[in-house]
Amino acid sequence: MDLTFSERETAFRDELRAWFAANDPGPEPLHREDEHYAWRRDFQRRLYEGGWAAPHWPVEHGGRGATLTESAIFFEELGRARAPLPANVLGLLLGGPTLMVWGTEEQKERFLGPILSADEIWCQGFSEPDAGSDLAALKTRALRDGDGWLVTGQKVWTSGAQYSKWCMLVARTDFKAPKHKGLTYFLLDMEQPEVQVRPLRQITGESEFNELFIEDARIPDENVIGGVGNGWKVALTTLMNERAGLAFFLQVRLRRMLDDLIDEAAARGLLEDDVVADKLGALHVKTEILRLTAYRGLTAIEKYGQPGPEGSLTKWMWSETNQQLGQLAAELLGGDALVAGSRWGYELLRARGNTIEGGTTEILKNIVAERVLGLPKGR
Numbered sequence: 001m002d003l004t005f006s007e008r009e010t011a012f013r014d015e016l017r018a019w020f021a022a023n024d025p026g027p028e029p030l031h032r033e034d035e036h037y038a039w040r041r042d043f044q045r046r047l048y049e050g051g052w053a054a055p056h057w058p059v060e061h062g063g064r065g066a067t068l069t070e071s072a073i074f075f076e077e078l079g080r081a082r083a084p085l086p087a088n089v090l091g092l093l094l095g096g097p098t099l100m101v102w103g104t105e106e107q108k109e110r111f112l113g114p115i116l117s118a119d120e121i122w123c124q125g126f127s128e129p130d131a132g133s134d135l136a137a138l139k140t141r142a143l144r145d146g147d148g149w150l151v152t153g154q155k156v157w158t159s160g161a162q163y164s165k166w167c168m169l170v171a172r173t174d175f176k177a178p179k180h181k182g183l184t185y186f187l188l189d190m191e192q193p194e195v196q197v198r199p200l201r202q203i204t205g206e207s208e209f210n211e212l213f214i215e216d217a218r219i220p221d222e223n224v225i226g227g228v229g230n231g232w233k234v235a236l237t238t239l240m241n242e243r244a245g246l247a248f249f250l251q252v253r254l255r256r257m258l259d260d261l262i263d264e265a266a267a268r269g270l271l272e273d274d275v276v277a278d279k280l281g282a283l284h285v286k287t288e289i290l291r292l293t294a295y296r297g298l299t300a301i302e303k304y305g306q307p308g309p310e311g312s313l314t315k316w317m318w319s320e321t322n323q324q325l326g327q328l329a330a331e332l333l334g335g336d337a338l339v340a341g342s343r344w345g346y347e348l349l350r351a352r353g354n355t356i357e358g359g360t361t362e363i364l365k366n367i368v369a370e371r372v373l374g375l376p377k378g379r
């Protein structure tokens, strides 16, 4: 692993830093969900106008053809500038790259541009009440109807559905085939009365995610991605992109929060306390390990052309470290960190979901046990 940036990478970073210096995202509107979302959407538009919405996308689709290292630099700098994740993060990181692999030329032409500009937001309709970790158990069904499909079913935990135009929806189209083989990947138009979006309130008080109730919603044939019956393979492309892209942003965000906590502890004279210094030191070490593991994952992709188990390792480590940081903030700052609406109170509560979203810790441990340690498969 070589962590020295090449001349081209340094130039990429400097150009980006200069752009962020000239494009301050402004203060984060806390605890006002719609305003917060609008802030993220506006900032994505500014990134788009500056040609920075998706540096990792190929030039012909509006990206910069950034290498993996440049892409990592992008997320590190985004975190450094305290800029928000673009509003259409699921379209940029999951939907667009999935279309580039499986989409027809017409689909790429139709859908990629509005993802970049945040004109059309995308959400991910995979999980169902009885199909989360075991995604292939999903029951939402799509039945042939003329030159299209009629979809009926229920999805759950659909982040950002309330703002979305398109939903990456996996549904069952063949009821006789083995469960992984009877699935098809669709793009569902959310703007139809047959799709009901009901917000789910989280422990933080926000409603980032929703339930979707779908009854005879129509999807034209041209919105099938990757062919009928091929949904499992297309969904795997989406899932593989989910962990790879975010690792750098998340580790930089964690670093920033740890630095803020160290400042708060210093301001209260707490760093003189050996136990406190020890706990902060332990989190510093974990944060550094995360950064280096994220880079090691990158090296693996560059060498072998596909993500290794590092993506699962970083997601597992990041989520637990982030939870520990929230707990430590509550210990150190006491009542101040527990007040409803406070920054640390929010972080403490929001971190609970980290070990569930994007693959639960138990599932990640299974992956590491089976694919890294070569232990026998659990039943």
Ligand SMILES: Cc1cc2nc3c(=O)[nH]c(=O)nc-3n(C[C@H](O)[C@H](O)[C@H](O)COP(=O)(O)OP(=O)(O)OC[C@H]3O[C@@H](n4cnc5c(N)ncnc54)[C@H](O)[C@@H]3O)c2cc1C
Pocket: 123, 124, 125, 126, 127, 128, 129, 130, 131, 132, 133, 134, 156, 157, 158, 159, 160, 209, 353, 354, 356, 357, 358, 359, 360, 361, 362, 363, 366, 378
């Ligand atoms: C904040 C947040 C945002 C989300 N956003 C989206 C979204 O936008 N779109 C979407 O489709 N989904 C989304 N999800 C859903 C998420 O992907 C699922 O919650 C996750 O995959 C787990 O599925 P489940 O909730 O059905 O739990 P289950 O799969 O039912 O798991 C329940 C428990 O059993 C454990 N378990 C299950 N199988 C095994 C096994 N084989 N070995 C060991 N333990 C096991 C799990 O680890 C967990 O502790 C989101 C979740 C959260 C928390």
